[in-house]
Amino acid sequence: MAYDAEDTRRRIFVAAAAEFAERGLAGARVDRIASAARANKQAIYLYYGSKEKLFAAVLRAKLADVRISLSTDPDAAAESAGQMFDWFQHHPELIRLQLWEALEACGGPDENEWERRDAFRGKAHQLVDGGMARHLPEDARVHAAQDLLFTLMGLIAWNFVVPGTCRMVLDEETDQAALARRRETVMEVARTLAADAGRPRGAIPD
Structure with a gap:
């Protein structure tokens, strides 16, 4: 062969x-x-x-997969959050890889970090191009999009970092029940955050 x-x-x-x-x-x-x-x-x-470059390649590929599920349509934030939630639930290795990276990271940014930064920067600009926070100056719109992306990622990932705490705080019998409940909440919060990001300061919600 x-x-x-x-x-x-x-x-x-x-x-x-x-x-x-x-x-x-x-x-x-x-x-x-x-x-x-x-x-x-x-x-x-x-x-x-090297082992280090192999680790970087694995993490880069896993993060690229989850970035694909990040919608660049501000009006689809809730659906995007739900898709990301499902992705993390079915790929628990990404959470562990990111935690290991955080625990073992040393020194400043490497070339892999700059590559990943550029990819997320592109997502933020796509959100802006999609009409996010039109009332803000361009730089502020980009910052608003970046903040939304990072907030949603944290809102989703924390459920899988501490599933036991999630189960106990929500007073559910199983992790599965807690996560199902959290998925609905995360989607609703994502919808609210995206709407707030697109609303001028002081505007009254519809």
Whole structure:
């Protein structure tokens, strides 16, 4: 059977995502990734360069997936929030990867951060182009869009960072019941925040 480089790369990526989500960057081992991927260590270094670059590639790809679910239509904020909520619920590894990154980050921004920053900047400008906060100056409109994006991401992610606390505060019997209730609340809050962001200061809500 001919060697399939793309399939090997895919297997390495899947194995690395699981290893990093469980153990973080410092605790992950290239040997375990190679074994789980049915590949050799040399292939990992060939395709990704280092364990650190592999971690960055995994996180970048996972974040790109969730960014796709971020609608750039200010009038669809609630639906977008619901889609993001579902994405996080079905991909819990992203929350763990982001927490590991936060715990293990050292030094200033790297090239991966600047790439991700540009991607989010593009989302914010698309929201502005979609008509968000028309009453504000352009720079203030961008800031309003960025604030909305980050607020919604935090509003969604926290449910999966502390599911036990979510269950207890809402006084539900199961995590599933608590999350189902939270999804509806998050969507309603997203709808309200988006409407407020587009309303001039002092305007009376409809």
